[in-house]
Each structure stands twice: as C-alpha cells, then as structure tokens.
Amino acid sequence: MNIGTAAERAGLPAKTIRYYEDIGLLRPDRQGNGYRDYSAQDVHRLRFLQRSRSLGFSVDECRQLLSLYSDKERESAEVKAIAQTKLTEVETKIAELKGLHELLSHLVAHCHGDERPDCPILDGLAGETH
Amino acid sequence: MNIGTAAERAGLPAKTIRYYEDIGLLRPDRQGNGYRDYSAQDVHRLRFLQRSRSLGFSVDECRQLLSLYSDKERESAEVKAIAQTKLTEVETKIAELKGLHELLSHLVAHCHGDERPDCPILDGLAGETH
DNA sequence: CCTTGACCTTCCAGTGACTGGAAGCCCTAT
C-alpha cells in the first residue's frame, strides 16, 4: 500500500508519516520502485499513533505506549501510570483555561467596542485594572 | 535598570526579554558599558507582554495589542474583536479537553492496573474498543 | 509513443516561542 492510501486510512498527512519513520516509530517495507509499502499492521500502528497523539500524548509517550503495546509481557500498571499522569495534566489544563476564560470574558463584557479610544481590555492587560 | 531587575519586575526570564527585543517588541536604551537599560515604561511594556502571553495571545497578537495600546487614536472595537476571537478559541479548547478527559478517565477506570498484560487503555488507543 | 498530471522520493529549511550553552566583558567585594 502506498503512503497516500496509508495516510488516508490512518488519518494522518503523508508528511507526518514520513516524519514518524524518520524518528523511528515505524519501518515500512519498500516496493521495487522505492516507494514505501505499508502493511495493514503498519496502518494499525499509524492509527494508534494518530489516536494517542490526538489524546495529547507526546511523541515520546506514544513511543512508550507503542512499545508496551507490542510487548506481550508488559504489565498494564505501566500503561495505567502513563495515562493517569496525562489525565492529571488534562485536568490542570482545563482549570487554567477556565480561569483564562473568565478573565477574558470579563474584559470583553466591559469593553464597549466602539470607536472610542478607551478600552478596558487593554487597561486590564496593562495591569491598570484588576 | 539592568535586564535582571527588569526581568524580576516583569516576571519574565532575561532570555525571553532579549528574544522580545530581537523580534522587535521593544527597544531599550543602552548604558555606557553596553548593558541594556530598561525604563519604567519598558518594564510596563514587558508586563503587558507577560500578561497577554499568559492569557494565551500569540506573540503576533501581543504585537497588535501593544500597538493598539500605544495608539491613542485606536478604536476599542479592534481590541474587542481580537479578544473575542481568542475567547472563542479558549472555549473550543476547553470543550476538546473535556472530551479528552472523558475518554482518558474511561480508559483509566477500566484498566485493572496490575501485572497482567491485557490493558483496556492500549486496546482503546489501538481502536479495538470503543 | 508522447504527454499530462497525480503521486512518490529525498533533502533542506522554516515554524513559534523560547531555552541552553559557550566565550568573553564588566563590576563589586574581599
């Protein structure tokens, strides 16, 4: 299977797939003409990568996860620990964004948004208003 | 005022302040010995940058905001538009993270987390379970 | 058979927003 098809099936740009190969995340066969040849297994790995990346795991975490995935002897505790850590990070991030949302919406609500030059948003950013 | 003091007052690393100068966000004076010399005005700008960056505005947005801030003739509508856009982005991001949180916590909850090799998290990432 | 256009290859460079580190100057205190 050519890279274009694999890309479509995995939901990843071809560029990204080549990049993943560069950094050693998979090693597809080559066809006689030099084109990369993706197996169903390769596409499976790619989809795994696509999903875990979109869940916010770093490429290095994905690498760990992938190796745990292919290792039949691994303990699920390891995987759970990684996911648990990530979960905590997500919670922190949500809390931060909520604070940010409150601040921004406060600023937006108090800005009349017309042609007059004074603007509570800029004042807020400048630290003149709290 | 030396860069170290300015850094402390603005709540930014000195490295970052030099970087901001590189990309044209401010232009402090120089002392006789070649050291950068920050005025209270400069520190004000830096604090403005620190605050708006931490609110999630990109450096380019900060550049716009700063120029609107120094432009006494500007219309507050422009500023409001930028902040409004950012607010929508923040809302989207929160929604995404909530979905992610749900998925991850579901996976974590269903992983027994012991020495057995089977693990619902990896199965979930592989797309074998929904 | 030739051309066109889509797809593939490699390699190099750029993104954003810093961050780290080396080499060397400046200033103060002991």
Added chain:
DNA sequence: ATAGGGCTTCCAGTCACTGGAAGGTCAAGG
C-alpha cells in the same frame, strides 16, 4: 588579585511537524 555574579553576543537545539524544490514513477488519454 581574584572570585563571583551579571551582562554581552552568537549559535544551536527544542517539539512536532510543515513547506518547497528537484526529480523519479505510473496510469490514462490523445
């Protein structure tokens, strides 16, 4: 005199791609 800390510049690295150039390959249409 020397030790330390802070300052300078410049170059390189980070992360995870992304864009683009230059060129090889393949299937279809004329």
